[in-house]
Amino acid sequence: MNHYKIIFISTIFFIFSAKAQTTKRNLLQQFSQQVIAQSLIPKKQWRPFPQTPGEWKSMFPDSLLNKIIKSGEAALKEEFKSIPATVALEFVRTGNRRNYQNLANKKRALLWDMALAESIEGKGRFADHLLDGIWSVCEESFWGATAHLSIQKAGKGLPDAADPIVDLFAAETASTLAWVDYFSGPALEKVSPVIRPRIRFETERRIFKPMQTASYFYLQPDNPDARLNNWTPWIMSNYITAGLLLREDEGKRAEALSFAMKYIDKYMNGLGEDGGCDEGPGYWFAAAGAVFDALCLLDNATNGKVNIYKDPFIRKMASYIYKTHIAGENFINVADASAKLRPNGLMLYRFGKATGDENMMAFGSWAYHAFNPAVSTNSTYMRARSLFDLAAIPECAAYPANYKDVAGTWFSDIQLMASRSSNGFFLSSHGGHNGESHNHNDVGDFMIYVNGYPMIIDVGPGNYTARTFSESRYELWFNTSAFHNLPVINGYQQAAGSSFTASNVRYYADKNSSFLDMEIAKAYPAESGILSWKRKVSLNKTGTIDIVDHYRFTVPFKKITQSFMTVCKTGLDQHGKIVFLLPDGQKVFLEYDPKAWEIKKEKIELITEEDKRFINDWSGQDIWRILLTNRRNDAAGSFLYHIHK
Helix, strand or coil, X not given: CCCCECCCCCXXXXXXXXXXXXXXXXXXXXXXXXXXXXXXXXXXXCCCCCCCHHHHHHHCCHHHHHHHHHHHHHHHCCCCCCCCHHHHCHHHHCCCCHHHHHHHHHHHHHHHHHHHHHHHHCCCCCHHHHHHHHHHHHHCCCCCCHHHHHHCCCCCCCCCCCCCCXXXXXXXXXXXXXXXXXXHHHHHHHHCCCHHHHHHHHHXXXXXXXXXXXXXXXXXXXXXXXXXXXXXXXXXHHHHHHHHHHCCCXXXXXXXXXXXXXXXXXXXXXXXXXXXXXXXXXXXXXXXXXXXXXXXXXXXXXXXXXXXXXXXXXXXXXHHHHHCEEECCEECCCCCCCCECCCCHHHHHHHHHHHCCXXXXXXXXXXXXXXXXXXXXXXXXXXXXXXXXXXHHHHHHHCCCCCCCCCEEEEXXXXXXXXXXXXXXXXXXXXXXXXCCCCCCCCCCEEEEECCEEEECCCCCCCXXXXXXXXXXXXXXXXXXXXXXXXXXXXXXXXXXXXXXXXXXXXXXXXXXXEEEEECHHHCCHHHCEEEEEEEEEEECCCEEEEEEEEEECCCCCCEEEEEEECCEXXXXXXXXXXXXXXXXXXXXXXXXXXXXXEEEEECCCCCCCCHHHHHHCCCCCCEEEEEEECCCCCEEEEEEEEEC
C-alpha cells in the first residue's frame, strides 16, 4: 500500500469533542431520588420475569422452554476454565484481546444457560455446576476486558486485584450474576448458604464501591458539559440491574438508580437534537439501545412511574436505526460501525411500541421475520434485553412486517444524509469532524448502493486489537482518508482531531433531488496548501448521482489522488468511464474527465489481524481501491464524477 503523510493528533477515541455543546435535557433527573424510592417496587415483590416452573409454563410455549433446557443441558457438559495470566498478557504482547474475552464470555454464557434451565425445570440438577461457574467467575482477578486495563492505576498488562475498575464487561458480569442469582437462588442455597452472599460481596467490591469515587472517562463527573459515548448507557443499564437485584437495602436500591439515571441523562444531553449516533448503526444498539434497556428496567421496577418513553427526543433517538437502513443486512457504516447487521427485531419492535413509532414497530417485525425467528435467550451481552424480548415474541410475530425504507433522511447535528432514487440508487454522505467517537478520518466521504448491492463503500472497521485505540490508530489503513472515497492532496491525508472538520455544511431535498454541500478544506492540515475544497454530493431522484469538487490553492497543486473503494468487479478500459458490474448483472458507470486523471486499481491485501474482519463483513469479496491520479495541476478548478446506469 502507498504511504502518505499523516498528521496525528493524540486523542482518546472514547471521548467526544470538547467543542460540541450539550443540551441540559435531564429527562430522567426530573425524578428525584426521593421520588424513585417512593416509586420502587420492593425487592422482595419485584418479579419482572418468571422464577418457577409453573410461572414459566404459564407464559411461554413448551417448544421454547425445552430449547432453553437443552441449552442448559449442553452447558452441564462444559468446563469452567480458568484464564491463565499469559492469556491476559496477550493484549500487550501481541495485541490480541479476543482469546481472553472468549474464555470469559463462554463462562458467563454457560452460567446464563444453566440458570434459566434450572428456573424452568426446578429440579436442582444444574445447581452444582452453577456453583462451580459462580465460584470460577468470583475467583477471577478481573471481570472486564484486558483491552481496558489502561484505566487501572497500574496500566496495561495484568489486572491489579487491589484496584478493581468498572469497564463494560465488569458491569456485564455483575448484571449476569445478578440474573443468575434471581433465577437460581433457591437451588443455590440448598447447595451452600455462602454462594449468594459471595455474589453480593464481589459485586459490592468490584462495582458499587469503585463507582462511589470514580472519575472514569465515561462519567467525567467534574465536567458537566462532557459528551459521552456508548460506554455510559451500556454500563449504567447493567448497573441498574445489579442495583435492583443484589442490593437488599431499599434506600441503596434507589441510590443506585438515581446514580445511573444521572449519567444516562449526561449521555443523552451530549447528543444533538437530531438524536443521531455518530458511532454508527452497529454501536446504536449499545448506545440508544442500552438507554432503552435502562428505561425498560426503570419502567418495570417502578410500575410505570419512572417513564420517559413519550418524550419526542427519545423517539428521535430511536428512529435513527431505521433511518440509516439501506437494504437487507446493509446499514450506513460510519465510524467503527460494520456495514452489515442482523438487527434484533424484537428489541426494535419493543422500542417502537414504547415510543409510539409504528414505522419502527414494522421495522422490528420485518427484522424479526427476516433474521431471527428462532429466538435464543442467550446473547453475549445485554441479557436483560433478551428477557424483555421473550415476552414480545407473540406480538412482534403477529405485527405486519410491511416496513418501507424512508426515502431520505438528514441528521443535522452529525451532518449525515441519505437519499434514494426511483431506479434503485442509494446515496449517503456526511460532514462532521475527525474527533468523533470511534472516528475514522473521513469528512466528506460518501457511499453508493444500487438495488441493495454495495457499489462504492466505506470498508468499515477491522478487528479490534491493541492498535485500535492507541497512537497507532491512524497507521491502520481503513481508518485513514486515503482509503475512503476522498482525495489525498499534495501527499497529505485528513488529520485526526475535532478541529479537522467540515464547514458551511448545507443540505437540501425536494421531490426531485437532494444534495449535501460542504467545505472540507479544514479536514486537511495547512501543509496541504488547500484554501478551499468544496464538495457537493447530489442525487437526482430519477437515478443519477454527481460528486463535484471545487478546489482552490495558493499555488498550483503538485499531486492529487482520488480513491473509490468497492467490492464490485470493475472495468477501466472505457475511456473516461469506470464500469461497475453488479451481482445481478447490471452495469453502473462512473464518468470522469480522462484529460484530468490517470486511472488504476489495486486489490487490498488482507494480511493483518485487524484485516481478518473484512473477510466476513464483505462476504469474502475482494476489496478494491480505484485510484485516480492527476494529469494536470492548477491553482483552482473542479472535478466532476457522474454516476448512472
